[in-house]
Amino acid sequence: MSRDAVINVGLMGLGVVGGGVASALLREPSLVAARAGCPVRLRKVLVRDVSRPRDVELPPGVLTADAEDILGDPEIDILVEVMGGSDPAADYFRRAILSGKHVVTANKEVMAKEGAELMALARANRVSLLFEASVGGGIPIVGCLMNELAANGVSSIRTIINGTTNYILTRMAHQRTAFADALAEAQGLGYAEADPTNDVEGIDAAYKLTVLATLAYGCRFRPEDVFRQGISGLEPQDFRYAxxxxxxxxxxxxxxxxxxxxxxxxxxALVPSENMLANVNGVYNAVEVDGDLCGRVLFHGMGAGRGPTTSAVLGDLAETARLVRDNAAPGGLRELSDGLGVRSIDELQTRYYIRLIVADRAGVLAQIAKALGDCDISIASVLQKDADVETQSAEIVIMTHPARESSVQRALLDIGGLPPVRRVGNMIRIEE
Ligand SMILES: NC(=O)c1ccc[n+]([C@@H]2O[C@H](COP(=O)([O-])OP(=O)(O)OC[C@H]3O[C@@H](n4cnc5c(N)ncnc54)[C@H](OP(=O)(O)O)[C@@H]3O)[C@@H](O)[C@H]2O)c1
Incomplete structure (x- = not known):
């Protein structure tokens, strides 16, 4: 392709991210075209409802509700998908790839569920599939794992990868707000959706972790491989004791x-206050990668929102446009193996925080200590607080030495059955 030839883009989605991508592509002079080294034109934009008012003004004839206008158009070189959800996005990707179109996406769900197959299909058809925006918004972690950090044996990736939950937890910690109030506040500010399940139950984070682990270990992982627990069970006193x-x-x-x-x-998880991850607040995200060559590498930044996500999409788009311009072979997508198995959460070995609501009478702690000891769990420290005269109950917080998850689960069942124990308030794992 000559430097003067136009590269045509079909954009699917014109919401928070799509609006940012469209605006940038329509701006003159176009920074994307400058980075790509050739003209990049927005040829079609797919939405569900063409009659809805939009915050981006598109040239006449560009907006469509018919996916065929993009998938069936041989002039479109690159599909940029920012609709969300795996259906119909995954099918659209397959069709685009099979007809020789390159794909750029921000869609963590489709990459977590079907990324391995789609990467293989893209490799087989010699087209590029880039998905930097699918994890961490403006943080360039996907490309780094694929390229700059690819020579490392990665021992761990530890992340705060969902800005909504981090905002809620920050409010709960700093203002001692209850979960429901912090969530309502996040919804009022547009950080949480009307149905917050994906965020607060850790589903969104599990998708992103699946994508990161697949890249870091070169193995196919699925969202079902991720042990997942949400944040809705946390109470204000957990933050106080922590x-x-x-x-x-x-x-x-x-x-x-x-x-x-x-x-x-x-x-x-309980994270030591001096740890960097403990100090990532509000809607910010952080990713910490431990590699055998690079050591500990840290990324910190805005994990969502129009600007940061558009930044990631456009970076991928400029790279893909350069590829089209140069008629070059795509790189980056390594072959995945099934080599590494998934270790069960039962095998986790860590320290635990256990909060119990018990009858305020002598000998209770001895019974609890025996139940823990019977499961090979030793106590590191105990805090007894908040005796309630009216209900004659007290709160006991126990920090354990390192123990096995399966033992802790067994002990909690035993402890929950002890007559003086009114309720297991919470169990939180400690990540040192
Ligand atoms: N928002 C963020 O901060 C952020 C950050 C990182 C990644 N992402 C990812 O980026 C993607 C888009 O997110 P968003 O926040 O921009 O979503 P959004 O605001 O809800 O916008 C979605 C857009 O896609 C269109 N759309 C959805 N399903 C469609 C379908 N089946 N056919 C045609 N058009 C369809 C919608 O059309 P209508 O307008 O007609 O309804 C809308 O324009 C998602 O994969 C999301 O996970 C978002």
């Missing part, structure tokens, strides 16, 4: 190796 012990509570998404497999987990 602080007394010198910890913050953060929802972490972690992949690490050991015992011949990879363990993938998303859960709220």
């Amino acid at each position: 602080q007394e012990f010198g910890y913050s509570i953060k929802s972490l998404a972690i992949a690490d190796t050991g015992g011949g497999g990879v363990q993938l987990r998303v859960y709220p």
Whole structure:
């Protein structure tokens, strides 16, 4: 292709991200075209409802509700997908790839569920499939794992990868707000959706972790491989006790190796207050990669929003446009193996925070200590607080020494059955 030839883009989606991508492509002079080294034109934009008012003014004839206008147009070189969801996006990708179109996407769900197959299909058809915006918004972690960090044996990836939950947890920690109030506030500010399930239950983080682990370990992982626990069970007193012990509570998404497999987990964890991850607040994201050559590498930045996500999409688009311009072979997509197994959460070995609501009478702690001891769990420290005269109950917080997850789960069942124990308030894993 000559430098003067126009590269045509079909954009699917004109919402938060699509609006940013369209605006940038329509701007003159176009920075994307300058970076690509050739004209890049927005040829068609797919939406569900063409009659909805938009915050971007498109040239006449560009907006469509018919996917065929993009998929069936041989003049379109690059499909940029920012609709979300795996259906129909995955099918559109397959059709685009099979007809020789390159694909750029921000879609974590489709990449987590079908990324391995789509990457193989793209490789077989010698087209590019780039998805930097699918994880971490403006943080360039996907490309780094594919390219700059690819020579490393990665021992762990520890992340705060969902800005909505991090905002809620930051409010709960700093303002001692209850979960429901912090969530309502996040919804009011547009950080959380009307149905917040994907964010607060860790589903979104599990998709992103699946994508990162697949790239870091060169293996196919699925969202079902991720052990997942949401943040809705946290109560204001957990934040108070965590602080007394010198910890913050953060929802972490972690992949690490050991015992011949990879363990993938998303859960709220106690993180030492001086740890960098404990100080990532509000809607910010962070990714910490431990590699055998590079050591510990840290990324921090805006994980969502129009600007950061558009930045990632356009970076991929400029790279893809250069490829089309030069008629070059796509790089980056390595072959995936099934080599590494997934280690069960039962095998997790860590320290635990356990909060119990018990009858305020003598001998209770001895019974609890015996139940823990019977499961090979030793106590590191105990805090007894908040005796309630009216209900004659007290709150006991126990920090354990390192123990096995399966033992802790067994002990909690036993402890929950002890007559003086009114309720297991919470169990939170500690990530040192
Ligand atoms: N928002 C962020 O900060 C962010 C950050 C990182 C990644 N992402 C990812 O980027 C993607 C888009 O997110 P968004 O926040 O921009 O979503 P959004 O605001 O809800 O916009 C979605 C757009 O896609 C269109 N669309 C959805 N399903 C469609 C279908 N089946 N056929 C045709 N058009 C369809 C919608 O059309 P109508 O306008 O007609 O309804 C809308 O224009 C998602 O994969 C998301 O996970 C978003």
